[in-house]
Amino acid sequence: MNQLKLKPLTKLEQTMNIIQIDGYGFLIPNSPSRYRGNCSKEWGCFVTGETKGLNHSKAEKAGLTKGTFVEMAICQISTKVLTFEPNYVNEEFLEIWGIPVGGEMKDQFHEKASELSTFLMHRESKDKFQLLTEQFVKNALNSWASEGMKTDFNSYSFEKIRESYNSKIFRFEMTPTEGKHGPYFYIAGSYREPNGELEIAALKAVKEIQSNSNNCQDRRLIENQAKCFAAIAESENQSRVPVSQLNATNSKQLKSAKA
Incomplete structure (x- = not known):
């Protein structure tokens, strides 16, 4: 099975990247600042780090819980097919990248600072979020129609939807x-709508972050998805039986039926 090979980061790429806008600072960390939504009934919160073997109380004392909500200026949303055994195998997730402006993910920083962060959503959370943002598509369609349908809708809607997110x-x-x-x-x-100087500055920072596609990349997830695609392709190849083999099998079955 072929594995995706990623180049190691150079010293220049490892340099801390800070975006300063209107007196606010936003960090783009070298390693993605990852969070997870633990949706089990005993937890119901965002977490970070290794929580295996811990209950909610112990994780909270260790500083690994990050509250029940986060408010963000969104930088990127993409779909990933990922495997996290044993519960999730070749399953579709939404990968969210954004700058926290509210909640405990934000509260760990100075009031004038935050950092680019990411987490995943799947199943019910993913489906309901996609339904929510369908309104952006409808708004783009209405705008495109009202302007006389003069351009390609796909490219037009992409820009309009991005404007909505931004x-x-x-x-x-x-x-x-x-x-x-x-x-x-x-x-x-x-x-x-944004409220206050921090949120307005974060939305400005989003545009700078989007100008470099490498900013919203988690190398572990890229490799994970590549392995998923390879496994899916291998499974599909194994399930394809040559026509000649099918004909031979059918012929044998017919002869057995006549005997």
């Missing part, structure tokens, strides 16, 4: 619900 503050919040296996949490999404 002008809003998004909130991701753990929300309790009930399923066939009992209570659990999912991450509910919402958005609003």
